[in-house]
Amino acid sequence: MTSLLLYQRIAHQLAEDIRQGVYLPGERVPSVRKLSQQLNVSHATVLQAYANLEDQGMIRARPQSGFYVHHTPALTAPTPDIALVERPALVTRSSIINRMRDAGVVVGPDEVVITHGCVDALQMSLRVLTRPGDLIAAESPSYYGLLQLADLLGLKVIEIPCDPDTGLSLDALQLAASQWPIKALVLTARLSNPLGGSMPDVRQKQLLKLAARFDIQIVEDDIYGELMFDQGPIRALKANDQEGRVIYCSSFSKTISPGVRIGWILPGRYREEIQRLQTFSTHSACSVTQMGVAAYLENGGYDRHLRSIRQEYRKNLSAFQLAVQRYFPQGTQMTRPTGGFILWVSLPARINTKDLHALALEKGISIAPGLIFSNTEQFNHCVRLNCALPWTIEAERALKTLGELAVQLCRQAA
Structure with missing residues (x-):
C-alpha cells in the first residue's frame, strides 16, 4: 500500500x-x-x-x-558538522526529548520513533490502532490530509464539533461514543488546523477520563505546538497521559521548512507495534538531514528562529484580522488564534467559498475554501487564510480585493 x-x-x-x-x-x-x-x-x-x-x-x-x-x-536546516554526521541517530532523539520537556512531556530515548514527517507518523499510528471499516473520531473542521488518510486506510470518520477557544466538544464526543464503537480519536490539542484553537489543561484531563471510560485511543497531532505565542499556559495532551493511551505525533515541517521531513512518534503503550511497523516502512528520514537538524536544535539557532517567527506570525495575524474586519462583508466572523499562522474566517452563510476561490484565483489570490476541511458541506461558507507571508501593501490589497469579491457574492445571493 x-x-x-x-x-x-x-x-x-x-x-x-x-x-x-x-x-x-x-x-x-x-x-x-x-x-x-x-x-x-x-x-x-x-x-x-x-x-x-x-x-x-x-x-x-x-x-x-x-x-x-x-x-x-526554501528555508532549510544548516549544513551539519561532519563530526555530527558520524554520531548515532540518538543525537536527534536527544534533541527531541529536550524539546518535549517544553511541552510538559518527559520521555526517554527509546520512547522516540523517528518518522518521515508528521503524516507518516499519523499513518503508522492509525494503522496500529485500526483496521479497514473501523470508525474514528476527528475534529470538525479537520485537517484535509487526515480526511484523505482515513479514506486511504478504509476508515469511517465521525466529525466532532470543535470550538476555537475550548477545543473538541466533550459532550458531542461522549454522545458519539455512547452510540458507536469509536476505535480512535485524532485531534490537535494545541493550535488545531484550521481553527487555530487550543484545549485548556482542565479540558484535556476531562478528555482523557472520557477516553478511558469508552476505551478510545488518542492520536495527538502537535505539529503546530511550538508556534504558540505564549508557551506556558497550555501543554501537549500527552503531558497529561498517565496510561500511555495517547500516541503523540509531530514534525519540524511547520517550524523549520516544509522540505524538512523529519517527524517523530511518542507511541506510549504501542511502542513495539509502531517500531515493528516502521521496520516495513518505505520511508526513512535522511541521516544527514537528521544530523543537520540536531545541530540546529543544539546550538541555539532553532530557539532563535522560533522566537523570530512567533513574533512575525503574531504581527501578521493581527494585520490580517484588522483587514478582514475592515474589508469583508457584514456578519463575517473569524477566529482569534493564540499562535501559528492560520486564520479561519466564516462568511455569511449564503456565500459558497468555492465560488469565492474561483473569483479570487482570477485575481491572483489563493485561499483554501472550507469544503476541503470536512466530508460534509457545513463549512462551505468558510475559508482558511495563510498568514505566514509577510504583511505588505500587496497583502493588504489582496485582502481588500478578496473582501470586495465576498461582498459581491453576498449581493448576488441576496
Whole structure:
C-alpha cells in the first residue's frame, strides 16, 4: 500500500516535474479544472495538492491566469558538522526529548520513533490502532490530509464539533461514543488546523477520563505546538497521559521548512507495534538531514528562529484580522488564534467559498475554501487564510480585493 495520500502524490509528481524542468520558473501549471479532469479526481483534491505546493513555496497564484512556478529557495536546516554526521541517530532523539520537556512531556530515548514527517507518523499510528471499516473520531473542521488518510486506510470518520477557544466538544464526543464503537480519536490539542484553537489543561484531563471510560485511543497531532505565542499556559495532551493511551505525533515541517521531513512518534503503550511497523516502512528520514537538524536544535539557532517567527506570525495575524474586519462583508466572523499562522474566517452563510476561490484565483489570490476541511458541506461558507507571508501593501490589497469579491457574492445571493 502506498504511504502517500492522493493529494500528496499529485503534489509530489508536480514538484518532481518542476525539479526536472517540465515546468520552468514563471511557467503556468495546469488549472484546477484541467488537472482534475486529466487525473479524474475532484477539484478539492487538486486544491489540496496546490495548497501543499504553495506551502513549499513552489507555486504562486497570478492575477487572471492561475498558478505559476515560483523559484524561491526554501528555508532549510544548516549544513551539519561532519563530526555530527558520524554520531548515532540518538543525537536527534536527544534533541527531541529536550524539546518535549517544553511541552510538559518527559520521555526517554527509546520512547522516540523517528518518522518521515508528521503524516507518516499519523499513518503508522492509525494503522496500529485500526483496521479497514473501523470508525474514528476527528475534529470538525479537520485537517484535509487526515480526511484523505482515513479514506486511504478504509476508515469511517465521525466529525466532532470543535470550538476555537475550548477545543473538541466533550459532550458531542461522549454522545458519539455512547452510540458507536469509536476505535480512535485524532485531534490537535494545541493550535488545531484550521481553527487555530487550543484545549485548556482542565479540558484535556476531562478528555482523557472520557477516553478511558469508552476505551478510545488518542492520536495527538502537535505539529503546530511550538508556534504558540505564549508557551506556558497550555501543554501537549500527552503531558497529561498517565496510561500511555495517547500516541503523540509531530514534525519540524511547520517550524523549520516544509522540505524538512523529519517527524517523530511518542507511541506510549504501542511502542513495539509502531517500531515493528516502521521496520516495513518505505520511508526513512535522511541521516544527514537528521544530523543537520540536531545541530540546529543544539546550538541555539532553532530557539532563535522560533522566537523570530512567533513574533512575525503574531504581527501578521493581527494585520490580517484588522483587514478582514475592515474589508469583508457584514456578519463575517473569524477566529482569534493564540499562535501559528492560520486564520479561519466564516462568511455569511449564503456565500459558497468555492465560488469565492474561483473569483479570487482570477485575481491572483489563493485561499483554501472550507469544503476541503470536512466530508460534509457545513463549512462551505468558510475559508482558511495563510498568514505566514509577510504583511505588505500587496497583502493588504489582496485582502481588500478578496473582501470586495465576498461582498459581491453576498449581493448576488441576496
